[in-house]
Amino acid sequence: MTEPNGPLHKTPLFELHQTLGAKMVGFAGYDMPIQFEGVKAEHLWTRESCGLFDVSHMGPCFLTLAGGPRNDPDAHIEIAKLIEMLVPSDIQGLKPGQARLTVLLNDEGGILDDLIITRPAEGDEQGRLYIVVNGAMKAQDWDIMREKLSPHAELERADDRILIAVQGPKAEAVISDHFPKAAELGFMEGQRMFLNDAPVMVSRCGYTGEDGYELLLPSDGVAFVAELLADERVKPIGLGARDSLRLEAGLCLYGHDMDASRTPVEASLTWVIQKNRRERADFPGAEIILDQIANGAPVKRVGIQPLDRAPAREGTEIFVGDEKVGEITSGGFGPTTETPVAMGYVAREHAKAGTELTLMVRGKPRAAKVAKLPFVPHNYKR
Structure with missing residues (x-):
């Protein structure tokens, strides 16, 4: 992922990270903690207890009908119809407080970003959506929303706040x-709650495969984060373990496992396109995507299990016999599985679980196979 030129931004938790001894790196234009205690220890702690991640580099925002939210339920339909011009998921059908993962598409059906859209909970004003986009893509995403949805909707950035x-x-x-x-929240549900009279968006979701929450806090909420970290059940976790956790969980990283050259079908994300949206066929790239759903995509994102101890990193070529059939897009060592784990794209005819593969790791052929995802079972609160 290309880093922008110029000085790195700092999240409101930057000084707290330094106090905790974090090793910092540039990521998505921000100075972020890569690790505290160590990637393996942080990974296993999250699987066993509770890890706290600073994700304030992400792109939280609120998309609101021009003129402001309203108390009538039709306001949700109006704002949902607008955002559905850009994404293939059923946003009109969201229940109050329900969140949905979706993808922003270009006219060829390529994925411009993945994002989570939440409808306000019951009792809150409608006609407003809480949206979180990827940090590295937020400028692009927000420009698209403003360009395509103006003057019918207004975008309020919230990336000056704390997101954990x-x-x-x-x-x-x-x-x-x-x-x-x-x-009381179930998986992919969110609700506005209050901390010392300040509104906090509490969402039951995450990027690790474990149960958990994301909290959008005021920018002056550092003391509350420190209070959470003082709990013996909680430890700070860096980007290194965040990546190994999501890889074991089979979750995509934008710019690696999906990008503008890949459709949701190729990325094994067909499930984000609900039946009614397929029937309406009114989203960007619908003709291409629906043809792939009906007839198959040329390539497919799959799990890949190396059969020895050598991790296969991004860019590793995948062969069946002498034929190159794909490439690794994410790879590393899984501290929970205690094996190398990877994901990548292979030609459709080689995408079946159990298919034998050869990976060229540092110029040496290594045995592997197509594996079912996730590598570690999801533990979401259903």
């Missing part, structure tokens, strides 16, 4: 100590 992810089997117990209603 609290993930792991003890996350519910930790967060419900501060937000009791958080325990």
